[in-house]
Amino acid sequence: MTRAMDQQDAPMTRIAIIGAGLAGQICAAALRANLPSAIDIKWLDTGRDQDSDIFYGHTTPPESYGFNLAACVNEPDLVLNSDTSFSLGTQFTAWSPQNLEWVQCSHLPLPVMDSVPFHHHLARLDIDNIEPFLMPSIMARNGRFAHPPPNTDTPLSRAEYGYQIDPFTYGRVFQEAATQHGLVLTNSAIEAVCVKDGHIRSIALKNGEKLTADLFIDCTGPKASLLHALGSAYQGKRALFGASSYQAQSVLGFSCRHIHGTDYGWVSESALQGRRINMSVSAPEDKAAARAAHNGAVTTEADVMLGRRDAPWLGNCVGIGHAAAILEPISTAPIRALQRDIERLLRLIPVSADMSVERREYNRLFDDDISHMHMFNRSFFPPGETTPSLYWKQASEQPLGEKLTRKLTLFEDRGVLVTYDLEPFNEQDWTILHFGMRRTAGRYDRVADRYEKRDLERYLNTMSQAIKTLAAKIPPHHIYMQGLRKHLSNRPS
């Protein structure tokens, strides 16, 4: 056996995670919790440059619960050790020049009657608002929260929830978990990345040390220091500016994020324990207006270029989170992308120094995931909007692409949801977004005609009444949180 082959066959035993922003913190916790101790993990903090982490947004999807558990971060940790609160979705107001208003919530599958999807029955009755039939939406609007019980008899059990987060405090809980599992965080800036034959051989650190590993994980954010050194190409699509600020709040706010459309772009408010986090987003040219939204209280700001790497895994280096792709935080796409990056990496941790199989498969799956998430985000903007605002103009000028055109055409024409393999946003997410964007189906499944209109109206009326009545009995977010904290603090440890 030649020496080269020998090296290709060598087992993969050393991983280096570079970067300690949100991506690095979550990645470190997840990898340490899931990989055997025979795999050595080194973790490097290259300096405080996490400002762009505000572009992960301030809400997480329902999948975060299970994802976090697998990284040994449980919900009580988050609630007690950070300002994280619950999120039933995002309420949009004055959205787009069309001035749209809805709650983008997460929901388990909607009722199917006689194999006809729910929204066809609504289309038949010319009902263009799905919200009265969505428990999480009604709860979010009224600022209420309770954990959905596993019992399927109550509308509450159909709700799904994520978290409202501050990426900085949220990330620290993961950092803590990683450290508790024995991971040591070293601080040093990078002096030079030593590259040979398209692979990173080592990283020379400013502190004089040299970092070597079999696999490097680039969590250095949009600048992607490692991938950059490997000559990775980034496909930039749209430049955005974002600014955020905090506002102290003694009473916990609503159980959903609020996004309000503005001339320059949008502004969001997310309720955390003890404070509120505000964010404004605009085209870079309208920075001043976006900053002004914070009344001089801006704590963090960042310029980013939305887009993605051609291939986030090059040689022996994988870019995670913003190092791989930046999505606009109008949906939960940024956190979903980060979680999927890490899950994908865990499924494909190389078994030897030759990572060609893992690299190819990782990049293929990344490509699907990112294009699907971009598709969802793209659907928040009506195509071809004519408006003087740069933000809205640029957003609505983004090409739709063949896959999204198919989705929009089939839904608007006949209420059919076109789905591709393993999409990150499910049929309910799409249905709720279509209704929110006032996309109505031109025709419905004729089988819906089997129901007497009167019976259907009665059924829907009962359903929405039950939701309304139950929602009124559910405690406000802050009361529920108080009770939960008390309960968790009294737990025998």
Place this chain on the structure above:
Amino acid sequence: MTPTPIKSICIVGGGTAGWMTAAGLSNKFSDLDIDITLIESEQIGTVGVGEATLPHIRFFNNTLGISEQDFMKATQATFKLGIEFCDWGNIGDAYIHPFGDFGMPINGIEFYHFWTKLCQNSNTHRLDSYSYPVILAQNNKFGHPSEDIRQIESTLGYAYQFDSSLYGRFLRDYAQSRNVIRKEGKIVTTHLNAQNGNVQSVQLEDGSRHTADLFIDCSGFRGLLIEQALRAGYEDWSPWLPCNRAIAVASERLTDLPPYTRATACKAGWQWRIPLQHRTGNGYVYCSDYISDDAAAGDLLSKLNSAPLTDPKQLYFKTGRRKTFWSKNVVAIGLSAGFLEPLESTSIHLIQEGITELIQLFPDMHMRTSDRDEYNRRMSLNYERVRDFLLLHYVATQRDDSPMWQYFQNMTLPDSLQAKIDAWKTRGHIMKYQFGVFLPASWVAVMIGQNLIPAHYDPRVDMLSHDRLKAEAESLRGAVRDGVDRAMRHDAYIQGYGAASGTFAQRSG
């Protein structure tokens, strides 16, 4: 465009595809104002493909509201737990591709990764011994799956083996009782609308014309409407799946009624054995480049496990699919849509997919391009993914003992399949998809069954201590054994369940 509903459907051809379509549509559109007519001719025989099925058919039957016992009695059906593949990886090898998983995932990681690790540490038990449906099948036993997911009995899926012409007849009664009109007659001419190129009517031998808004072409290989009238074109897949003929013969029923289909690899193709209540279906799928028809017939007859009941029947085909399944106002379902050899019992399943997608995308009079495109996209994906899975059987093998096997050894695979095999061999990774009939467990069954053992397992497996792993694996094997001990014999189960046909009850009694 205002919706203008379709008022009439004409199904051309009354084989399995025709009557399944008629039954599916008549159930879906009952009490809506749509006339459904099926035209068939007794002069034209039906092929009656697909005597073995996939578990999805239960969903089809359930939707129709068909009682399992009635259906089984009427079609001489037996239960099917999977397919036994003999001589595929190597001559003398055998494995069962079951409907169900191998073991349960541990910490979210599929059991076969743990098994791979056990094998690297001198475990000698086959992956089969951790699969309840495989061991059940090997013992000729059966029981319905338990709904309690803690029970080993919940880890199986099942389908049926039945007489597909009887199934056609059964569904004909069903459809006719739901107002489907059956017209007897041979179609001689198809009339196209000069303006839009749609099929306007079909003319029968007796001169009568039948018009409809939507035509479903279930006319078999020839594709009377989709090909002969609309020239949809055929994508030839014979470079990948070169078998182009089959010969079928029925033989006496088997004494030990096996709850599985058998597919035995031969020098020029493969042979099937499908046990039904009243008889056994046998056949040889082969490539005419490598064996003559007479030799194939002789080979098949010499290998029967029971005495023949009929003369061998010859079939000709070309593997591939129609370039467009839905063209103008014609949707091709069944053999008119494409043909893939029945190695994994997909023929009836692809009919079912065609019906399900048609219902989802059911057109109105405008026949929008977007509906057709989406239907064609979905069905292409279905066919292509089945094709890759079938091809896997021929290429994941060590056999090179005949020109046919040498042909496969030298083949350049479709990229999609090559990548799958590489990912598997390197690290036991399955490139899974959401749309397509074969789930990861099926890919695992065939690859491991044909001796493709991954070089590495998922590194996360090492989080579990070796002793714990050994104990968990042993307890799983024990649960499988105990479950099988508790189960009933397949033939007795059919009797007890009230699913035995008259002839079966008599002979078994």
